[in-house]
Amino acid sequence: MATVEKTKSVEKQKSDVVLNYFRPRKKLPSVWCAGCGNGIVMSALIRAIDKLGYSKDEVAMVSGIGCTSRMPIYLDFSALHTTHGRALAFATGIKFAKPHMKVIVITGDGDCLAIGGNHFIHACRRNIDITAILINNHIYGMTGGQGSPTTPSGSISTTTPYGNVEKNFDPCKLAEAAGASFVARGTVYHTPQLEKAITKALDHNGFSLVEVISNCHTYYGRLNRRGDAVSMLNAFKENSVTTAKAKKLSPEEMEGKFLIGTLHEDDRTEFCDEYQKVVDAHMGEK
Amino acid sequence: MVDTQRTLLLGNLAAVEGAIYAGMRFYAGYPITPSTEVAEGCSRELPKIGGRFIQMEDEISSIGAVVGASVSGMKAMTATSGPGFSLMQENIGYAYITETPCVVINVQRGGPSTGLPTKVSQSDTMQARWGPHGDYTAIVVAPSTVGDTVTETIRAFNLSERFRTPVVILMDEIIGHQRELISLPKPGEHQVINRVKATVPPEEFQPFRLTANGVSPMAAYGEGYRTISTGLTHDPMGFTTNEPKEIKVKLDKLRNKIMDFRSEITKLRVEMMDDAEIAFVSYGSVSRAVLLAVALARSAGVKVGLVQLYTVWPFPDNKLRDYCQKCQKIIVPELNMGQIVHEIRRVMPPDTEIHSLQRYDGEILTPMQILEKLEEVM
Numbered sequence: 001m002a003t004v005e006k007t008k009s010v011e012k013q014k015s016d017v018v019l020n021y022f023r024p025r026k027k028l029p030s031v032w033c034a035g036c037g038n039g040i041v042m043s044a045l046i047r048a049i050d051k052l053g054y055s056k057d058e059v060a061m062v063s064g065i066g067c068t069s070r071m072p073i074y075l076d077f078s079a080l081h082t083t084h085g086r087a088l089a090f091a092t093g094i095k096f097a098k099p100h101m102k103v104i105v106i107t108g109d110g111d112c113l114a115i116g117g118n119h120f121i122h123a124c125r126r127n128i129d130i131t132a133i134l135i136n137n138h139i140y141g142m143t144g145g146q147g148s149p150t151t152p153s154g155s156i157s158t159t160t161p162y163g164n165v166e167k168n169f170d171p172c173k174l175a176e177a178a179g180a181s182f183v184a185r186g187t188v189y190h191t192p193q194l195e196k197a198i199t200k201a202l203d204h205n206g207f208s209l210v211e212v213i214s215n216c217h218t219y220y221g222r223l224n225r226r227g228d229a230v231s232m233l234n235a236f237k238e239n240s241v242t243t244a245k246a247k248k249l250s251p252e253e254m255e256g257k258f259l260i261g262t263l264h265e266d267d268r269t270e271f272c273d274e275y276q277k278v279v280d281a282h283m284g285e286k
Numbered sequence: 287m288v289d290t291q292r293t294l295l296l297g298n299l300a301a302v303e304g305a306i307y308a309g310m311r312f313y314a315g316y317p318i319t320p321s322t323e324v325a326e327g328c329s330r331e332l333p334k335i336g337g338r339f340i341q342m343e344d345e346i347s348s349i350g351a352v353v354g355a356s357v358s359g360m361k362a363m364t365a366t367s368g369p370g371f372s373l374m375q376e377n378i379g380y381a382y383i384t385e386t387p388c389v390v391i392n393v394q395r396g397g398p399s400t401g402l403p404t405k406v407s408q409s410d411t412m413q414a415r416w417g418p419h420g421d422y423t424a425i426v427v428a429p430s431t432v433g434d435t436v437t438e439t440i441r442a443f444n445l446s447e448r449f450r451t452p453v454v455i456l457m458d459e460i461i462g463h464q465r466e467l468i469s470l471p472k473p474g475e476h477q478v479i480n481r482v483k484a485t486v487p488p489e490e491f492q493p494f495r496l497t498a499n500g501v502s503p504m505a506a507y508g509e510g511y512r513t514i515s516t517g518l519t520h521d522p523m524g525f526t527t528n529e530p531k532e533i534k535v536k537l538d539k540l541r542n543k544i545m546d547f548r549s550e551i552t553k554l555r556v557e558m559m560d561d562a563e564i565a566f567v568s569y570g571s572v573s574r575a576v577l578l579a580v581a582l583a584r585s586a587g588v589k590v591g592l593v594q595l596y597t598v599w600p601f602p603d604n605k606l607r608d609y610c611q612k613c614q615k616i617i618v619p620e621l622n623m624g625q626i627v628h629e630i631r632r633v634m635p636p637d638t639e640i641h642s643l644q645r646y647d648g649e650i651l652t653p654m655q656i657l658e659k660l661e662e663v664m
Contacts, residue, residue, distance in 0.1 A: 025523060058508060078513060093350065119347050
């Protein structure tokens with residue numbers, strides 16, 4: 001009984017923290033479907049920001065277009081809700097203009113990896129200190145369930161009615177290869193781990209990506225018979241393996257599973273820091 | 287930076303000088319002929335004054351980064367040419383609806399598509415006005431000399447800050463790649479306008495509030511206001527809206543803040559128009575050839591004059607009508623298939639004879655060709 005009470009009280013504290021970060025005067029509910037993973041990611045992100053003690057004024061949240069990209073509108077930070085796929089470009093302008101700001105990009109698999117793919121690899125390459133939270137639900141939600149660059153081969157969407165013939169991206173491998181200095185993956189099932197991953201990403205100086213495997217039960221789930229939000233979350237639990245545990249597993253045992261945890265971390269130099277060196281060296285020259 | 291004395295300067299670098307004079311400290315761009323020297327100049331000069339230069343992965347991201355820097359409080363600019371200008375249009379539209387000041391230079395070359403990268407053209411005149419989809423009102427200025435490029439760039443930034451809107455500078459390959467001996471302005475010689483900043487307490491602040499002069503004060507990111515900018519149609523708070531009344535208010539604001547102050551924005555050069563019976567109306571580098579043609583025609587006793595548009599958009603309806611009211615004939619020389627000529631037809635009384643003089647083979651209109659057209663019209 002005492003444990004239940006304690007759990008309730010911890011949960012209350014957690015939700016109180018989240019409520020502190022909603023944008024005043026903004027009417028809710030959100031545009032998200034009941035059971036959408038976006039809310040879980042938003043809560044984890046807020047708790048990470050709160051834990052790191054960032055002031056609301058030093059955070060800028062930037063997004064493009066899609067269900068996920070509505071998030072900055074609901075939160076009490078400077079918000080730039082931009083054009084489809086371009087969030088990282090706008091975010092680069094903010095970070096470079098005001099390097100002391102914590103710039104967070106909220107994006108989805110279509111926004112970041114299809115129309116925004118070029119900006120994504122170049123933000124990774126520059127290693128500019130932006131944290132990108134990529135909520136990957138494997139489908140275009142807002143426009144009604146079309147195939148995205150992460151729609152698994154063979155999956156059904158409204159534009160792949162006979163099964164997806166294309167190969168899908170692994171955004172984490174893509175980011176690492178392009179030069180991102182922090183890459184992690186989480187799911188909307190593993191919320192404490194997700195909060196930790198986001199905290200580490202925010203605290204990292206350099207480009208950081210957190211890919212969050214999330215559920216679009218409304219489209220992906222329905223079209224591919226994956227059940228409701230709860231069954232999809234349970235599937236994330238079944239199919240994910242932490243990086244620590246994966247070391248002990250054979251390739252056969254890893255078949256059909258995906259990794260969660262920190263996938264890559266290095267201390268490459270950060271873009272704004274390097275540019276500042278150029279300014280310091282040439283300031284005042286004629 | 288070049289000293290404030292007589293200096294031989296490339297047109298594209300004159301744009302850099304003008305921009306820095308106006309307070310530009312952020313440049314994002316992508317190389318494209320014939321605008322590239324603007325980027326190169328900024329990459330050299332900006333670190334020396336604590337500014338920022340970034341070469342982005344394309345023109346789409348360049349204008350994106352410019353908007354990001356502007357909402358963070360910096361004066362920001364990009365420069366491009368035809369194909370790059372086409373790529374930028376969606377995010378220029380974003381700057382219109384979010385009322386974000388910024389300057390976009392288009393050093394025009396021939397098109398469509400890759401067209402004529404090293405040849406002059408004025409074929410983006412209509413694109414500069416109507417490039418992004420949707421309803422909005424654009425401010426577009428056009429210099430005709432290297433010296434003009436400095437002052438028009440300063441003016442473009444001033445208009446951009448004053449009206450919280452993107453401003454397009456329509457240069458062309460001739461101006462961009464021409465060197466002329468000019469005097470750079472001394473500090474204080476030109477007024478420099480900065481955007482009106484938010485002063486009310488954050489809880490009372492409305493980033494898109496209607497004001498008497500149509501322009502809402504602006505809060506930079508990171509300075510306590512935590513505003514929203516969204517490309518979705520929004521109310522005065524910046525919240526997205528589908529309410530017909532609120533939609534109309536927003537779109538009216540985008541138009542009225544400029545059209546109600548048109549006389550403040552339009553700028554024309556008027557030469558020998560007092561007794562002119564025939565007028566040339568031109569803009570950009572063509573105006574130089576027209577000016578010589580007008581001088582030659584005058585020396586032969588022909589009553590002809592020039593009205594040069596430094597502000598191409600919004601179009602100076604009333605001023606042009608006033609200056610040309612005694613002219614029975616107007617000749618409109620352009621390096622395109624006839625674009626601004628339609629505006630002149632719209633504005634002038636129906637009995638005015640309006641002639642379009644066009645060249646679109648990548649070469650300039652020479653004074654002789656302009657005189658030939660004059661003879662033909664007379």
